[in-house]
Amino acid sequence: MSAAEAFVHRYEPGGGPATLLLLHGTGGDELQLIDLGRQVAPEAALLSPRGQVLEGGVAARFFARRGMGNLDLDDLRLRGAELAQWVADACAHYGRDAGRVIALGYSNGANIAVELLFRHGGTLRGAALLRPMLPYRPDEPLSLVGTDVLIAAGDADPYSSPEQIEELAELLAAGGAEVQVSRQPVGHELTQADLDTLAAWIRPHVAAA
Secondary structure, X not given: OOHHHHOOEEEEOOOOOOEEEEEOOOOOOOOOOHHHHHHHOOOOEEXXXXXXXXXXXXXXXXXXXXXXXEEOHHHHHHHHHHHXXXXXXXXXXXXXXXXXXXXXXXXXXXXXXXXXXXXXXXXXXXXXXXXXXXXXXXXXXXXXXXXEEEEEEXXXXXXXXXXXXXXXXXXXXXXXXXXXXXXXXXXXXXXXXXXXXXXXXXXXXXXXX
């Protein structure tokens, strides 16, 4: 088994320089975000792994949790390191530039992308975080100069308060990231306004990656 096969995944080639790392939500799989990724970044290569944790034996996730909003931070750290290594291995396997990876993550996928930003600076050139949480406060200063981040939050999201989103944005910006925050008056679900904001943000970033 090659290093790239450590995760069940879907890879679709692209003619542009960027690779879009698609990170699904709880219960999703490597196919969940393929159509969205192709829609918002038609020239990018798509790299979409399936989370290796099964919640309740059925729902795929990228790391474990102990209950609603109660994340297993030890597992998050372990799984984040594994994913960061896999992204590098997969880029090498498919002949992609590891310095031009942009994450597109929803919910649990957004949270594992936050872990990559917090502990594995340099893995991502950018990240679109759809309905993320602030999983923890980093102990060390972040190193994110040259990294662009979109946070798409729902003001009524039961998993993440507006205050958490504001603190997440502040932490990323303090580490040098260019951060854009978009808020919608909804809960955890995505709206057309979220998708329009995502498309407007990601296209120039994919082209410039």
